[in-house]
Amino acid sequence: DGGITQSPKYLFRKEGQNVTLSCEQNLNHDAMYWYRQDPGQGLRLIYYSQIVNDFQKGDIAEGYSVSREKKESFPLTVTSAQKNPTAFYLCASSPFSLSGYEQYFGPGTRLTVT
Amino acid sequence: GQQLNQSPQSMFIQEGEDVSMNCTSSSIFNTWLWYKQDPGEGPVLLIALYKAGELTSNGRLTAQFGITRKDSFLNISASIPSDVGIYFCAGRNRETSGSRLTFGEGTQLTVNP
Numbered sequence: 552d553g554g555i556t557q558s559p560k561y562l563f564r565k566e567g568q569n570v571t572l573s574c575e576q577n578l579n580h581d582a583m584y585w586y587r588q589d590p591g592q593g594l595r596l597i598y599y600s601q602i603v604n605d606f607q608k609g610d611i612a613e614g615y616s617v618s619r620e621k622k623e624s625f626p627l628t629v630t631s632a633q634k635n636p637t638a639f640y641l642c643a644s645s646p647f648s649l650s651g652y653e654q655y656f657g658p659g660t661r662l663t664v665t
Numbered sequence: 666g667q668q669l670n671q672s673p674q675s676m677f678i679q680e681g682e683d684v685s686m687n688c689t690s691s692s693i694f695n696t697w698l699w700y701k702q703d704p705g706e707g708p709v710l711l712i713a714l715y716k717a718g719e720l721t722s723n724g725r726l727t728a729q730f731g732i733t734r735k736d737s738f739l740n741i742s743a744s745i746p747s748d749v750g751i752y753f754c755a756g757r758n759r760e761t762s763g764s765r766l767t768f769g770e771g772t773q774l775t776v777n778p
Binding site: 557582657 | 700710713763764768
């Protein structure tokens with residue numbers, strides 16, 4: 552059953568702790584993305600990766616880090632430097648194609664930092 | 666950077682009514698995508714458009730890629746309660762942004778039975 556998995560669904564952390572969110576895909580997609588969504592708002596791009604061992608900053612990369620050691624995995628670390636980390640985090644992947652780069656999303660992880 | 670304006674921000678309709686929403690961009694896109702997000706879930710791709718003037722349907726949903734390549738429209742016919750959710754448009758210009766998408770702010774749809 553192909554898809555994108557994010558775990559856990561809900562995550563609670565104390566302020567000052569780093570936390571890593573998991574994203575795995577078995578769609579054989581080349582590109583993977585991390586977005587942040589705040590209540591009542593759209594999606595903001597944190598980081599993306601188009602190929603293994605390479606990634607680029609999105610619009611709000613400060614306080615976050617990523618790695619792409621395997622094609623199917625793109626974990627996101629929310630560091631203590633992120634000033635307002637409580638949010639809904641969405642991972643997506645897309646194939647490379649001439650027609651378009653449709654992105655497919657995972658179910659999301661809701662992170663609460665207190 | 667590119668800006669995407671989506672309207673309306675919210676809609677309250679009666680079951681059975683038709684719905685229209687649209688997105689306009691400050692620059693040209695090669696691809697328009699429409700997604701639906703249920704509460705607490707990830708967005709699900711509804712329709713993808715690749716060519717100016719293209720009109721594509723998916724059941725009761727119909728989307729169009731504007732002729733100017735700066736806008737797109739989504740229509741939902743004969744709405745039902747399960748249509749409730751947030752609808753996002755997204756666009757891409759492969760020359761300027763590669764695989765990155767620009768997302769609209771979303772349209773929150775409420776359907777009263």
